[in-house]
Amino acid sequence: MLQLEGTKCSFLFCLGICVLICSAIYLKANILSAPATQQSFVSCRPFPQYCTALLHRGEDTEWQRRDCLAEGYFLSGQLNCSRMVKELHFITSPLSREEEEYPLAFIITIHKELEMFARLFRAVYAPQNVYCIHVDEKCPLQYKTAVLRIAACFPNVFLSSVSEKVTYAGFSRLKADINCMRDLVKSPVRWKRVINLCGQDFPIKSNLELVRYMQSNKWRDRNMTPGVKQPSSMRYRTQTQHREIRGSYVAPRGKGHKKGPPPHKVQIYFGTAYYSLTRPFVDFVLQSQVARDLLEWSKDTYSPDEHYWVTLNHIKDAPGSHINGGWEGDIRAIKWKDQEGTSHNGCKGYYIRDICIYGLEDLQWIIDKNSMFANKFEAKTSPEALDCLEQWHRQKVLQQAEVPIQPDWQLAIETNKVPNASTGPS
Template identity: 65%
Template sequence: MCQLHGAKCSFLFCLGMSIIIGSLIYFQTKMPTEQKYLQPQSCRPISAKCKAFLPKLEKGVEWCKRDCQVKNYILNSNLTCSSLIVDLHFITRPLSHKEEEYPLAFIVTIHKELELFVRMLRAIYMPQNIYCIHVDGKAPMEYQMAVQRLASCFQNVFLSSRRETVTYAGFSRLQADLNCMKDLVKSKQSWKKVVNLCGQDFPVKSNLELVEYMQSKEWRDKNMTPGVKQPVSMRHRTQLQHREIRGSHVVPKGQGLKKGPPPHNLQIYFGTAYYALTRDFVDFVLKSQIAHDLLEWSKDTFSPDEHYFVTLNHIKEAPGNHIDGGWAGAIRAIKWRDQEGMTHSGCKGHYIRDICVYGVEDLLWIINTNSMFANKFESNTFPEALDCLEQWHRNKVLNQSTVPIEPSWLLATKSSSSSASYFQQVC
């Protein structure tokens, strides 16, 4: 009997230990995984090359990025929104009354570079603004779901209700912007002007500086669509019919099939695909018969996003028009290969499609241009360039704030506990 009792006790003891150990393993595996993605020791230090425009990079003190694996963090399906907003350092309050009174709208078209998109979004994000994100139809499903999860954490960030499979230089690129414009005008959230971005842009001006620039005497009631009358060298784009190979490229139709003249006897202009447009102008684009007819005529042209808005902005019927405005409007800092020796001294990164992908040594040029945004960046090829510009931009944003700084808004840490700054003093 005693032996039986002892065996029973041993069995119960072993069973209890098994349950405890099993429970520990279960809860360990079910623990929220957010912190696994943000380990400070895996962060790369901010490059000493940033010192030229980050003067607080003291000699002998190592600064560390606080979020080291943004892409993996966003891909984690177990994220809670409250953790994401804090851990990724999104700003959660308007930083000044001036900004709160002048909300902006942003259209962001993306198809790759998830980490770069997240870092760009948090750089431009303010709770009073509104953001329409167009995810290319050919983007991987994992990418699309990650962007959707991120957008769902914010009331003022949403995905375009209609998605295009975007073709480089095709009509689909213009259509993606128009889809977002339709969504933005339906939104109950107010906004004054809309700016469009792509996934490889990054801001140079702070949100406050954007507001001040758009409210300046020159641009207060004006649209910003840099461009000129279509040069002879560009006329083939709109004089010949083109066909879009969905998601791939654009080719001429047949053996040089010619198009008819533009509707309403419009003078065609050529400019950048980037703009800053008033709310009234966007309404005009979506409702005007002139705009509708030009849009239909543009469907078989090459890169219509580079003539559509700038052409409409040069007609007297358009609200906020800027007739003969030329290339005015510091929208983008871009180093074009054919402008070496004229507007810049060369690309310190590398060229893709004759546009510079920036390296660290390009950043002083970018900052000195004082443009609204810079294009283009790659987070994998030249990560230090993005690190430096991001930290410089966040420093400027927080220095301009009229409200107390939240600790979670800081992007970097340092190992020293010396003089206080806009960095957390723990590494």
């Protein structure tokens, strides 16, 4: 009898331990899968004091952020699309007829920082536009799955049907854009122009300002590909054959590997890899024998995306060509290290590959420059600069809207500061 009682006690004790373990596992799973916005806002970064002047608010006003967007939001549990769109404050209606009648196409190439991509994407998203996202083939499966989840929540967003293992300065970077263009021309959205972005860009102009800029007298029928005839210092890029080690680096083949002249006797230009292109020009890129031959010839050059677009845009027969064009076009605000003291007053963040990763004190320069986009930002190392610029941009977007503003579109709520108990009135 005593043995039976002992066995019963042991059983109950083990059962109790199992219940505790299962409860702990259940609670942990629920915490991990809960959307980030359901967590307390206490952990949100407050807007730095520097933002007060930038957002044109008095010292007695402060902003309370409405979400703590973090990578965990997309990586854990199932993503509820309708809740995500609402909780992350995506704009769900065209903000003006002007924008609705002039849809844009965006190519976004990404390979890291999921949070940075999400913040860029929601800043440029509009339901009348169309978006092709190229995810580097080297990215971890978890990253690719998260981006696919986000894209699946929007009927006008998709991942590139062909993914490249992108190499810095390699042909694969140019190919990523071409792949997206092939997908975009099949889209039911009748977009007017295509703009390319990388994951470390952030918009300065609103979508309405982009549309108006693209339709200005200077650019209405022209492609925007800033650049000039290839200077002698850059000729090594296209006169010597280069070898791309996919996903790693690009290196010259050596003295005995000279390239032949470019096809169709085209004049090679040098410029930026960023552009704004008309739809007829994109058709020319994909269908013209000249464009195809130049693409083939460019496979073993260095950083071909910095000569391909601008060279084609100086061909007389190319739709929307700008044969007398130079560095015109406010495509990007970039602080290059070698231009410090001339075009800018130095990087207030830090340099990587001689390009500034922006800090808070760079923002006024960026806003004053008023380019289409600014490059580069990092959400992990300089989050405050991105927080401040993101709120500034959304505030401008909503102020320009010609439709009623939905409460869910606000990224932050403006409140009055609570007086400090030690310094307030007695």
